[in-house]
Each structure stands twice: as C-alpha cells, then as structure tokens.
Amino acid sequence: MPELDDGVQLKVESIDMFFGGVAALKGVSFQVRKGEIFSIIGPNGAGKTVMLNCISGLYHPQRGKILFEGKDITSLRPYQRARLGLSRTFQKIELFRGMTVLDNIRLGRHMRMRAGLLSGGIYIGKVAREEIENREFIEREIIDLLEIAHIRNQVVGMLPYGLQKRVELARALAVQPKMLLLDEPMAGLNLEEVEDMARFILDVNEDKRWQVTCVLVEHDMGLVMDISNRVAVLNFGEKIADGTPDSVQRDEHVVRAYLGEKEDLYVTRR
C-alpha cells in the first residue's frame, strides 16, 4: 500500500461500530484524497451506509478516529462537521416535502449566511447585499447546473422521485461543501436519470468552480467503475480491498464476496 498522506482530505482509522452485539464495522480504515471520486461498495448489509453515517456524524463509532483535513472530527456533531465543509445526501430522500425546491435549497444555504435575526428583520445594506449574493450563487451555481429551473417554485412533495433526488443534491451543494457524501444517489432512478445524475456528479467534481471531493456509496457497479478514481470494498463490516476500479475488479477477495454476482462487477451501462 503506497503512502497516501500527500493530499489526503479524509482519513478513517480503524473504525469499530457495534449495534448491541452486532458488529457493523470492524477496524475499517481508508483515506480519501482531495479532488477524487471515492466509492464505497459492497454486498447488501456490508456496512456502507453505516460508514457514511459515521463520517457525517449521524453515528458515533465505539472505536477509531476520523480526521478531516487533519482535524480530528470524531467527537464533533453533524452541524459542526457541516460547517467544516462536509455535506451529504440521503439514500431515502430527506427533504422538506411541504416546502418549495428553492426553499429547500435556501435552507442548505442557511449555514453560510451571517445576518442575525434582528439585522435580517431590518434588511438593509450588508444584509440585503448578502441575500442578493446568495441568491445569485444558488441560481448560477446550483439551479442552472442541476437543470432544475423549471421546478424552482414547485413544492417538493409533488415532484417525481428522480427530480427529488436532484433537489437533495442541490441542497447538499448549497452548503458549498469541500466534500460531498452521496448515499446511493442513483437508487430508484431510470436510465436517463442515472446518466444525468452521473453527469452532475462529474460536473461538481471537475468543474473549476466546484471541485468537490465526492464519497459515493452506490450499488450500480457499472456507474461506480465508470466514474470513480478509487474504490473501497466492504464485506460484513470489514474492508476487503481498496484501489483503482481496475485493481478492485481483479481482486480475488472481491470476486469471492460477489460470488454469483461476478458479472455485476463488469457490467457497464452502454
């Protein structure tokens, strides 16, 4: 294993996570480098989402350390981690269904707003300027990028599933994160929506104005192998391999873990 310390943004060190007597994660370690798309894959129940929840702060592991940009965040609360630049989407959509698309995105932006209750109520000078700047940011960098202009004023609960997934991503981006944690962004999408979503992830990752590191938990192997720089494979709570998509696909532990699903590993959508 080569030394990756250079450019490492997120370091996960020997994480153990138990739910009662069940070990969901056993001594998992990996490192995510700045600017890459890093995917966590594995069979059902391998602990992928648990891992993501540990990183975002929803779960607190019993043992192990998580370092983000050199800072130990293991004991920080989710909102503190968000302030540091960690943002996420959920496997099952967790939007405010009764609010409009724009309001959901604005809510994600809230953390970056500095105006207080009083000055916001008066709304002159700096506060008004801040509001305009943030509006501009949301419109230019998020709504236009994710192609959701036509639904910006619609209530989220009324939208089809595929668009709701997109709004989830939009809200996560409004935080202006340094790292984006995506929990099964493709689940339940049709082929066209998957292609769109893949394009958006690549845009967010590569575009000069974003360049966000992406950590992806995903079942769609074709997609994972297509867009990831590196992949980590979990099986029954243990990491069994990590490396480039090519090397992971050749790894015999991985092939064994996916026995019977071997073909899935090689499927690409085309």
Add this chain to the structure above:
Amino acid sequence: MLRGGNGKGRTRAAEINLTPDLTIPKVFVQSAHRYGDRKVAMREKEYGIWRPITWADYFERVKAIALGLVALGLERGDKVALIGDNRPEGLWAEMAALCAGGVAVWIYQEALIDEVQYIVDHSDAKFLIGEGQEEVDKALAIKDRCPKLQCVIWDDPKGMRHYDDPILERLDRVMEYGRAVDQRDPHRFDELVKGGNGDDIALLFYTSGTTSAPKGALLTHSNMLRMGQNLMRVDPSYEDDDFVSFLPFAWIGEQMMSVSCGIQAGFTLNFPEEPETAMENLREIGPQVMFSSSRLYEQLVRGLQVKYADSTFLKRKLYEWGMNVGYALADAKFEKRAVSLPVKVQGYLANALVHRALRDHLGLSRIRNAYTGGSAIGPDHFRFFHAIGVNLKQIYGQTEIAGISVLHRSDDIKLDTVGKPIPETEIKIADDGEILSRSPSVFKGYYKNDAATEKALRDGWLHSGDNGFIDGDGHLVFFDRSQDIMILNDGRKFSPVFAESRMKFSPYIKDAWIIGHQKPYVAAVVCIDYGVTGRWAEARGIAYTSYQELSQEPRVLELVQHAVERVNKTLPPPARVKRFVNLFKEFDADDNELTRTRKLRRNFLEERYKDIVNGLYSDAKQVHMDTQITYEDGRVAKIKADLKIMDVATSQ
C-alpha cells in the same frame, strides 16, 4: 369586440420602403441605429431573472460574431448551419451570418444525428453553430462524414471541460477575433453589410416532407422582408409589443416573427429560461402577438379542460355558463350577426368573471393577434379561443412562400376558411383543385434539386400540392395535402384531418390517426394523453405502471370509446369511426411517425403498423404488436404488446 388591448396609442415604426437592394442586415442595422441603447431588443430569462439586451448590445454582438466568422474564413454565399434552443446567442449568430453575406440553415434542435448529417452535408455548410455539449457531440459524430464542415462553434460551457477537438471554437473567442478585426479595420462590417443585395439567398430551409426526404428551400432577403411587411400591413405590430420566441427557429413561422417582423417593427423578443419553462414564461410576458402551431393551442385547451375537471362545483358551473355565453358571441361573430342587448350584457359579465381569468391563466391577457399555422386546427379549438376572447386567426402558407400567403382579417373570421391573401399576393385554384400562389415572397427553388423546383414553380406560380377552393366571400378553404382526402370502398369521400382534429378536442386524446382509404369503413389509432389520462386514472384508483399499461386498461378504453362516440355524432356519416385501438406509445418524430412540425406521416404509419391496420379490418378482438422504438439518444428497443380493438357506435 369588447376586449381591450387593441394597440391604440402605441407607437408604430414607419413602414420601410423596401427597395430591391435592401437586405435583412441593412434593415437590422437601421433599426439598431434608430433605437440604440434606448430600447430593449430582446430579453432572456436567465438565473430566474429577465435580463434585457438593448439594440446597441444586439448590434455590437452581431458585429463581433460576423467579423469573427469572416476571420475564420466565411465567404459570401457560404452556408452556416445553426442548431439549438431559442436563445439570444442563436439569433445573434444567425444575424451575424447574414451580415457577413452567409446563408443561415437552421436545424431542428431535437434532430437526430442522421438528420443533422444530411442537412449539414447537403447544404455544404462550412460552419455549424450549436449551443453546448449536446450539439457539439452531434457535430463531432458527423464531422468525418461532412468533409465541407470546417468549424463548429459553441457557447454554453457546461460539460465542455474535456473537449479539445481542433474543429471546435468558442463563441466568445469568435467574438474576440471579430473585435480584433474591427479594431484594425473599423469599416469592414459596414462594407460587408453594404455588399448584400435583396436578391441574395438569406435562408435555406429544410422542409420536413410528409412523404419524402427533406428538401432545401432557398429564400432571399427580399422574400423574407416583403412577407413580413405584407403581414404587418394587415396586422400592424408596434414598437412596444412583446413577442415570446419559443418555437424552433428552424420553423418558418418563428423566422417570420423573430427576424422579418422583429427588425421591421422593432418589438421586443423574449426568450424563455428553458424549453420546459416556456409556458410559464409566456404568462410572465403576456405577449401582444403570437404565432404558433395548432399543437400549442390544443395543448393550452387541454390544460384548461383538466383544470376545469379538477375544480369545485361552483367554479365548474360558472365556467360552463361563461363558455356558453362566449360560444354564442363567437358564433355571432363568425356569422357577422348582431347580438341582442341581453346577450351583450351577459358577454360583459362573462368576460369579467370567466374569460379574463382564463386568458390570464394562458398568458394571453394582452394578446391582440394570435396566429395558428403549420397544420390545420380543429374547429372546436378555434371556437374555444374566440369564446374566451382571444383573436385567433389562421395563417396559410408554405415555407416556399416565406411562410404566409393567406390570413384571416380580424373582422372577417370564418371557422372553416383560412382567410384572404395578404397584400401583393395572388391565389388561384388550378383546374384539378390545386392551390397556386404568386407573390414577391415566392422562393428561388430547392437547393440542388431542379426536378422538385420545376414541379413546384411553374410560370412564377407556386404549386402547393394542397387542394382547396375559394368561397363566396373570397376566403380560401383548403383541405390538407391532396393525398389526405380519403375515399371509402363505396366511393364516399371524407377528410381524415377533420376527424382527427375533432378527436383531439377530447383532453384524453393526444393524437389520432384515421384510416379508411379504399377500406369499407373508417378506423382510428388513438394515442392517449399520458398526463391527463393518468391523472384521470389516479383519481379513480386505477393502478398503472406505464403508458402501455394505461392505454390498455379497460376503463381507459371505455373512456376513449365514449370520446369517439361523441365525436362521431358531429361527423358526417362516411367519416364516422367504427373501430379503434389505443396505441401503446405516443407518436414521435424521432420514430419518423411525425414530421418535425408534428404532422402525421401516413404512408410510414401504414407500413409500420400494418398489423394493427389489418386487425382493425378483421373480426379480431385484439392485435399483437411487435415493434422497435428509438430513444432520444438514438438507441432502439423492442416492444411487444397486445392491443384491444374497440367497437364504436356509428349511428345517431
């Protein structure tokens, strides 16, 4: 009538004396100088806000692009292919190509790669100007098969990070080249514009044939300008009018309004944010003038019908009353009858309570002239708009006559005609019933297709291929293309288009295809409207997972059956539909089932769905279908389906 917004008190640009040397760029430059930065030439909704572009900005950009194209090697007479959604950059590029002496060739935005290749190659285009990644991908896919193509220009950077093909050029770079040329040689642009002549070719339009491969119609600058002027002699446009540009630039009707009328009248063009937001943006602008295909008007009516069905009891009753009053007034207007005072009073009331709200809802609250053209609109739709006080008028014309030769006059509208010729235009009917027309806007011929030109242009008369007659009031009545009049086995004639348009007045029916030529009776293939029928099914707790499943659901079949029965009551006996099937998909231009202007391609349909046709004329209760469909990205998939054949009562 009693509805406002008639344009009184507005400023109208003086009519231009169209001397033979005048070109579209010359008129454009005049207008740009006249209005400068005092007037908004166009607006685009971008990032949620309407952003204005003055005439001075418009001029500066066109100039930069034109000189940039010249710097890249554009010469007088070269073809410039253009593709993309409606947006300012598209129009700048077109105008720039014309200023530099080029010929603009617009391609439908959703055209498949093979169509793009055919047009780019056949037109000898040197440049292809697209919008962003999608168009660039198409261009790169065809460039090896189009050796004359030298340069592909794009402007939207989204997703374009990794593109480095040397054939590609960014629009703002092109403008930089142009500005550099302007610095070195400040008179260059004026000389380019001056070098043009009215008789030069301005536009090359590939018409979507219902029967054959596309033909390229050549239209000159003066063809286009004269057409716009003659249209506005009938219906003046004003400088402070707004027009919303959302139909494809590759359609002559959009060129008529955005280019020819736009630069002569000086009204403001408004570009929607995204194609999906066009209807919303239309409502925000509330245009005074609108020209669209019948499809859009049908869609508007369908939207209202759905809202009506979802509405509360009281509102429904009010709507019904308002519409009855509206219909009575509209019919009186068509028949030029005076109405009694009580009806008039009711009309005022209905307008205040119902019609005004409906117009506002459709974005037509300020509309002065709404035109429909392209394909025939059904009488029910036509009456509907007049009932709610929208001055909807038919336009008749072909691309080959710059889009328009015949038009309804505001005070002289008849339901079954398309109106009277516009100034400087003659219409006559040939012995075999074909409609012939002659005007200064008749085209120069088809590009590289002399045989077709000779067929269409004889002794200066344009042979339309349409049949029709001129009625007692001098109005033209036209039946769709000659081949679209059908004859049953027993010799009785009927018009399938008429029956189809009637069927489409049902909100549940999006498309209908009537069959019956040389057959014992009339049958139909129906495409349900997925959105409307889907909502209808949901309200009744009917589960479905796909269009195909919904279309074969027994209650949906019954719903369509009732709709067809109702239509049958309004049709002459030979045209009544006896049997129909619900198709498992909507008709789609990508499958060659429709032209890009959404006319049915009957011969193709008959070949493709011959199993269905055979089934409809047999005793079978259902028909098995095995076919392939094309996705938007060009992939194909197989579909298998069993379609139930439904019988309909045809007697009164």
